[in-house]
Amino acid sequence: MLSMEMYPSLTLGPQRIGDCFYRDRQAAAHMPMFPPAGCDMAAKALPQRMIPPPPNDPTTKTPKDEVKMELENASLWKQFTTVGTEMIITKKGRRMFPGLRLKLSGLNPSLRYLVLLDIVPLDNSRYRFQGGAWQAVGGAEARLPDRVFIHPDSPATGAHWQSRTISFHHAKLTNNTLDSQGHIILHSLHRYQPRIHVIEARDVLRWGGGQHSFVFPETQFLTVTAYQNNKITELKINSNPFAKGFREDGMNSKKQRDARQKRKICDGTETLDIVNCDPCDSTELQPQQMTTATDLQALALASLPPLPNPSCGFRPEEAPYQASLVQEQPLDLGQAFMASQMSDIGISMANGMQDMPGSDVANMIEGSETQAYTSNFPAVQANPSFPLAPLPQSSSFLPVPDSSETSNPQPIDYTPILSSSPTLCSSSNTPLLQQTTFTFPTPPPSNSSSPQPLLSSSSPSYHTMPETISPHTPADASFPAPPCQAGLQDQISAHSLLTDQPLQGEPITSGNNSPIDQTSAVFIYPNNLPANPAPVPAQPLPNYNLPLAPSLQCSLPTHGTSFPFPSVPPHMQSFSNMSSNSSHHAFNFQNLSHQTQAAFPPSSFTHPSSLPHPHPSFQPSSCLGVPSSFQQSVSSAPSMPPTAYPQNLANPSNPSYPQVDISGIPQFNPAAHYRPEMVRHHPSLLPQLDPSLPSNLPSSNPPQSLYPAFPSYPLRLCQDPHSSLSIPFRHLYRQHQHGHVHPQGSYLDMSTRAVF
DNA sequence: TCCACTAGCACCTTTGAAATGC
DNA sequence: AGCATTTCAAAGGTGCTAGTGG
Numbered sequence: 185m186l187s188m189e190m191y192p193s194l195t196l197g198p199q200r201i202g203d204c205f206y207r208d209r210q211a212a213a214h215m216p217m218f219p220p221a222g223c224d225m226a227a228k229a230l231p232q233r234m235i236p237p238p239p240n241d242p243t244t245k246t247p248k249d250e251v252k253m254e255l256e257n258a259s260l261w262k263q264f265t266t267v268g269t270e271m272i273i274t275k276k277g278r279r280m281f282p283g284l285r286l287k288l289s290g291l292n293p294s295l296r297y298l299v300l301l302d303i304v305p306l307d308n309s310r311y312r313f314q315g316g317a318w319q320a321v322g323g324a325e326a327r328l329p330d331r332v333f334i335h336p337d338s339p340a341t342g343a344h345w346q347s348r349t350i351s352f353h354h355a356k357l358t359n360n361t362l363d364s365q366g367h368i369i370l371h372s373l374h375r376y377q378p379r380i381h382v383i384e385a386r387d388v389l390r391w392g393g394g395q396h397s398f399v400f401p402e403t404q405f406l407t408v409t410a411y412q413n414n415k416i417t418e419l420k421i422n423s424n425p426f427a428k429g430f431r432e433d434g435m436n437s438k439k440q441r442d443a444r445q446k447r448k449i450c451d452g453t454e455t456l457d458i459v460n461c462d463p464c465d466s467t468e469l470q471p472q473q474m475t476t477a478t479d480l481q482a483l484a485l486a487s488l489p490p491l492p493n494p495s496c497g498f499r500p501e502e503a504p505y506q507a508s509l510v511q512e513q514p515l516d517l518g519q520a521f522m523a524s525q526m527s528d529i530g531i532s533m534a535n536g537m538q539d540m541p542g543s544d545v546a547n548m549i550e551g552s553e554t555q556a557y558t559s560n561f562p563a564v565q566a567n568p569s570f571p572l573a574p575l576p577q578s579s580s581f582l583p584v585p586d587s588s589e590t591s592n593p594q595p596i597d598y599t600p601i602l603s604s605s606p607t608l609c610s611s612s613n614t615p616l617l618q619q620t621t622f623t624f625p626t627p628p629p630s631n632s633s634s635p636q637p638l639l640s641s642s643s644p645s646y647h648t649m650p651e652t653i654s655p656h657t658p659a660d661a662s663f664p665a666p667p668c669q670a671g672l673q674d675q676i677s678a679h680s681l682l683t684d685q686p687l688q689g690e691p692i693t694s695g696n697n698s699p700i701d702q703t704s705a706v707f708i709y710p711n712n713l714p715a716n717p718a719p720v721p722a723q724p725l726p727n728y729n730l731p732l733a734p735s736l737q738c739s740l741p742t743h744g745t746s747f748p749f750p751s752v753p754p755h756m757q758s759f760s761n762m763s764s765n766s767s768h769h770a771f772n773f774q775n776l777s778h779q780t781q782a783a784f785p786p787s788s789f790t791h792p793s794s795l796p797h798p799h800p801s802f803q804p805s806s807c808l809g810v811p812s813s814f815q816q817s818v819s820s821a822p823s824m825p826p827t828a829y830p831q832n833l834a835n836p837s838n839p840s841y842p843q844v845d846i847s848g849i850p851q852f853n854p855a856a857h858y859r860p861e862m863v864r865h866h867p868s869l870l871p872q873l874d875p876s877l878p879s880n881l882p883s884s885n886p887p888q889s890l891y892p893a894f895p896s897y898p899l900r901l902c903q904d905p906h907s908s909l910s911i912p913f914r915h916l917y918r919q920h921q922h923g924h925v926h927p928q929g930s931y932l933d934m935s936t937r938a939v940f
Numbered sequence: 941t942c943c944a945c946t947a948g949c950a951c952c953t954t955t956g957a958a959a960t961g962c
Numbered sequence: 963a964g965c966a967t968t969t970c971a972a973a974g975g976t977g978c979t980a981g982t983g984g
Contacts, residue, residue: 272977275946279975312943359945372944409945410978417977426975429951 250290253380253398256349257285260423261402267415268318269405271376277356277367281424284352284378284403291342291382297394298383299335299345301352303368306375306404313412328361328369332381339385352380359409370407377404 255261260282261269272278284301291297305327309320333355337344358367370376377399384394411417421427 281976421977424976425953427951427977428953430977 251382251394251396252289253382253396254287254289255285255400255403256287257282258400258402261400263423264405264416264419265402267419268413269403270408270411270413270416271357271405272411273357273359273370273372273407273409275358275360277358277360277363277365279353279356280378280405281420284350284355284380284400286350286352286380286398288342288345288350288382291346292384293341293343293346295342296339296385297342297345298338298381298385299340299350300338300381300383301333301335301355301368301378302330302381303357303370303376303378304330306377309375310371311373311375311406313408316413318406318412324374325371328371331366331368333366333368345382352378357407359407372407372409375404375406377401 264282271280288299305324307320308324310322310324311318312321313319314321333352335350335352336354337350356365356367357370358365359370359372360367361369363369380398380400382394382396382398411420421430
């Protein structure tokens with residue numbers, strides 16, 4: 185039984201307390217079937233012991249730094265990245281292509297894990313395809329409730345996960361904010377970054393002890409309702425088996441379509457001079473002719489380079505990512521807020537992604553792939569469509585393609601872009617990694633009322649892989665600069681994973697508030713966050729063990745009229761002991777970003793110059809394993825010098841990051857147990873806002889809230905109360921499983937919107 | 941007028957049940 | 963009768979395109 189939380193105030197999970205919490209708070213009226221009273225009863229019925237798992241349980245210890253994840257079809261992703269990956273989103277939901285095909289290793293074969301997918305915004309910008317490239321044209325729309333797609337196999341043993349490729353091809357993206365199918369809701373024309381979370385579930389009654397998050401920068405994409413870049417269309421058609429009909433040899437190819445159209449016109453216009461009809465029309469006129477033409481085309485195409493294996497989208501024989509994460513702080517997911525912070529922090533960076541030629545297409549595009557970032561990435565960046573992300577970066581951390589090493593015949597000159605972009609990595613001397621040091625807008629951490637620095641000296645390990653990143657900063661106007669990959673990773677890890685915030689351009693270096701060149705009119709990246717205040721680290725942070733700050737609770741979205749009720753998929757029932765009805769596999773996490781945005785609307789976008797755009801450029805197929813604890817620790821690390829990064833990071837062969845000792849981090853102190861429901865009913869338990877907390881907002885617009893704009897929280901796992909519920913209580917949860925079984929995955933929608 | 945979005949279309953793959961053969 | 967293989971149709975996934983609405 186698991187539940188997840190994106191932020192402390194919520195306990196999510198299939199039909200669990202979290203559900204009650206939401207209903208109770210927001211729109212019980214909309215969820216008549218699940219009366220708050222029932223929830224309360226259920227909550228009360230939970231044994232106290234179930235809520236806060238035993239801290240520091242030795243049994244929860246697992247080998248650290250061993251969990252690794254690799255993106256199997258990294259080569260394909262890179263191909264798209266070079267052009268600027270676009271993902272179609274539709275009202276009914278559209279699958280991602282390429283899909284996420286992953287390989288996990290380092291798991292305990294006997295333990296059970298959940299594998300989740302969520303997608304977070306990369307920045308606060310809205311984009312438009314102009315002049316053949318993507319350009320930021322304004323501020324992002326309010327962030328939608330986060331939904332998490334739970335892999336249908338979840339929960340499964342480590343042996344299970346490691347024995348096969350983990351695919352999230354069933355996950356669908358939608359732009360329907362009222363989606364009731366459990367699809368992941370995204371805004372069109374925004375950039376996103378998928379994240380994979382591996383959560384340990386030791387048994388039905390106790391889970392936690394390990395949470396690993398992975399980010400593959402090359403999987404970031406821009407959402408569209410219709411493809412903007414023809415190159416992307418071509419790639420999709422050539423790579424996606426379902427689009428085979430649109431290939432040149434297909435009956436739905438442009439040529440064939442044109443012929444059909446002309447034929448139609450000819451047929452419809454008797455007076456039309458047949459001479460005016462395209463000769464190719466003849467192939468469409470007669471079935472036999474058509475067949476012949478098709479055959480001929482097929483023969484002609486036979487000589488063409490083979491397309492990538494469509495079945496999987498792509499099966500590059502690439503070397504595994506070295507990425508991975510790490511930390512293994514025993515984590516009881518049901519624990520207090522501390523638990524909410526991903527205790528496992530580690531960065532698994534793919535050290536040198538080794539791309540193997542997966543397809544001819546890939547070869548054509550990428551030329552040759554090498555294992556090192558530097559060699560691979562350049563090609564990837566060749567034709568980036570995305571505007572270069574103005575990432576503050578340190579040359580030392582940038583996986584920059586070395587022209588000398590790259591096979592790319594035409595080295596790309598990123599200089600112009602970089603120079604034009606205020607936030608370009610190259611412009612900054614700040615190590616990208618330091619981006620991880622920025623602020624961490626989360627509720628106060630430790631029990632202690634006194635603010636404490638998040639980062640202890642003990643958490644040095646995450647600081648990255650200097651060597652893996654090339655000092656060069658390739659930048660392409662159309663796509664995020666690859667060189668900034670490190671920055672991206674950091675951003676993702678630090679922000680998204682930890683805070684679940686959209687990646688925002690922030691000064692890499694803590695305390696780096698130096699203004700960034702904003703001369704580029706093309707790349708406008710309004711950052712919500714004020715210059716990264718180096719601060720976070722140095723600043724006293726709220727006690728993470730404390731419940732969500734009042735401001736956040738009060739900021740719950742009001743637009744939602746009802747809450748979606750998560751249901752447990754059949755395959756998960758054995759694990760959760762929940763009702764047989766299951767519907768969606770995705771958890772919908774309401775995210776607070778929009779809430780906070782509401783709190784800091786103008787301010788968040790008023791200081792574009794203050795922050796470098798996070799645009800995490802694509803990084804080589806590296807995987808960023810980011811334990812939440814890491815993020816916090818990193819972000820909070822006071823003045824983390826670039827040089828502090830472990831050298832091992834530089835070595836692609838050594839993907840593992842040193843384990844971070846989070847024991848020194850207050851928020852990871854299992855001392856106090858946090859119970860969202862307790863806070864809900866007893867607001868007084870909420871910690872006092874700490875006036876000393878730095879504000880990320882512009883001074884001109886002082887935040888009314890304790891937290892910076894786009895605050896989001898790490899994926900939080902909480903022990904599922906159901907296991908402890910007596911049979912009589914369980915029916916309460918079942919009542920809300922209106923969903924139907926979703927054959928492609930489980931969606932647990934915890935948003936505040938009505939989803940059913 | 942421009943642009944984002946939608947619905948319907950044709951083509952294709954996937955999937956699972958039914959049919960067939962051993 | 964039981965199992966494996968093949969066939970077939972339905973379901974669903976694609977991109978394309980015309981139309982719609984802001």
